[in-house]
Amino acid sequence: MKILIIEDELKTAAFLKKGFTEEGDVVDIATNGIDGQHLSATGDYDVIVLDVMLPQRDGWWVLQEIRKRRADQPVILLTALDAISQRVKGLQLGADDYLVKPFAFSELLMRVRNILRRCHVRAEDVLHYADLEVDLLRHKVWRAGESIGLAPQEYRLLAYLMRFPGEVLTRTRIAEQVWDMNFDGDSNVVDVAIRRLRRKVDDPYSGRLIHTLRGVGYVLERRN
Known part of the structure; x- marks a missing residue:
């Protein structure tokens, strides 16, 4: 929230x-x-x-x-x-x-x-995308039916991505909304958090959902 x-x-x-x-x-x-x-x-x-x-x-x-x-x-x-x-x-x-x-x-x-x-803020209590689920009220995450444990910042980051599937989110926008901070172009805080999140929600499963647009930001998207 x-x-x-x-x-x-x-x-x-x-x-x-x-x-x-x-x-x-x-x-x-x-x-x-x-x-x-x-x-x-x-x-x-x-x-x-x-x-x-x-x-x-x-x-x-x-x-x-x-x-x-x-x-x-x-x-x-x-x-x-x-x-x-x-x-x-x-x-x-x-x-x-x-x-x-x-x-x-x-x-x-x-x-x-x-x-x-x-x-019914944000219309849904549980966000769904592909085989990924985020319960906004209980702070629970599942992929392919398996529970995934996330740190608070990782959870906030994933929940934010899940609100805008298919939309490219810039590093500045992510930093403002997830960390409540102004993004410094020399900082890699967003990139580091994305890498950690991918290790938990992407790497163990078939089909990567979090993608990088070089020089722009990130997008949650299912690709063939």
């Missing part, structure tokens, strides 16, 4: 980023309402975790701006405001869920995944 966290408490934001990153997700952080609204409008996020008490513009405003653009953008409010009237307000404004601080990360993770199931 790609997740936007709009949270002004730096310790909380860092805690959330660490937790989601360990789950294999990519995380962007905004620490005020204006920046959060901008990222939500310009980025493509599976879910947005939104605090209410934010500097510059509060979470109520951010949520309303999100809903003006996208009725189906999953948003979960994460806030210290625990009055019933405030919970009702959040849901009336269009939040998919409301979690009160302090909270357990395991509960937040469960709620995020439940939201994604309900909203």
